[in-house]
């Protein structure tokens with residue numbers, strides 16, 4: 064039984080709260096950034112003006128009658144929320160719908176010249192091409208001759224801390240990148256995680272990706288290592304079916320990351336080749352399920368996804384937003400049980416996440432007290448703390 068079934072769903076209606084700031088400040092900043100990123104025409108600028116007005120002062124508008132995904136959004140709550148302020152509906156819903164409307168405004172879904180053009184691609188590419196990415200890839204050379212457990216640990220932590228590479232977060236958290244990460248994890252189930260992926264295993268890892276670029280690259284490196292070390296026989300990488308939360312990874316971003324790896328010097332190219340051939344022979348496959356951009360928690364996932372996660376040896380869920388969706392976007396006490404909050408998940412599941420929003424579960428009372436004593440409540444949203452939590456299943 065969940066320990067706090069009545070924990071309130073987070074809304075964006077409390078001025079001064081983090082969710083309110085995302086709706087009131089981050090979303091307008093994202094609209095500004097998108098306007099400047101690509102040479103849009105007058106129709107697109109007008110649509111962006113309208114979205115800005117609607118999401119800050121207006122109400123949620125329905126989708127166009129001919130939208131391909133209208134039925135899906137109705138099933139996800141559109142009829143209930145249309146006509147209400149963006150601030151008065153579940154925050155998760157409001158945010159997801161914002162990205163859907165933003166893409167609509169720039170013609171992403173409309174047949175024509177702008178169809179499928181990712182408004183966030185310039186910032187994603189800039190990050191992937193940055194010298195910092197070269198440095199991170201060069202560091203792989205020193206790892207090459209280390210014992211397997213050491214390489215596995217380094218690549219797991221690379222994937223974990225890669226979650227700081229979140230372009231939406233950086234837009235609204237000035238200096239976030241410079242803020243030093245705190246290496247000690249607030250919860251650490253690493254031992255349980257490795258017990259599910261022993262060497263010489265043949266299982267399937269599902270990795271639900273989060274950000275492109277400097278998060279996706281280490282995610283791919285981790286997958287390459289697990290395949291090569293025989294800790295898994297197959298991997299399935301879930302990406303978003305369309306651009307989302309600024310830097311979330313799509314198929315195009317996986318292609319860019321793989322090409323970046325294979326073109327790199329040294330050990331990085333070796334990992335790239337492992338992944339390239341795993342794609343070719345089916346040991347690594349991509350999924351872009353519509354539910355990956357749904358405004359709902361994973362407790363509400365559809366049957367086909369549930370069957371897929373149930374069949375996996377382990378599902379690794381990356382990042383802050385996926386964490387909110389995994390445990391439910393509710394204000395639980397930080398000491399609420401992670402296992403109870405994820406009991407709905409159909410198979411073994413691990414969360415790798417840096418803390419960038421208020422939702423958290425599974426901390427000890429001592430850890431919470433120490434964090435509060437040191438930082439007040441800033442530790443929840445500052446992106447400097449991280450966790451690895453595992454529910455090995457029933």
Ligand SMILES: O=P(O)(O)OC[C@@]1(O)O[C@H](CO)[C@@H](O)[C@@H]1O
Pocket residue numbers: 085158226229231232273274308381382383384385387419420
């Ligand atoms: O999921 P990610 O990339 O780790 O983080 C997503 C994020 O930046 O955006 C959301 C607020 O808009 C929060 O969940 C978090 O702050």
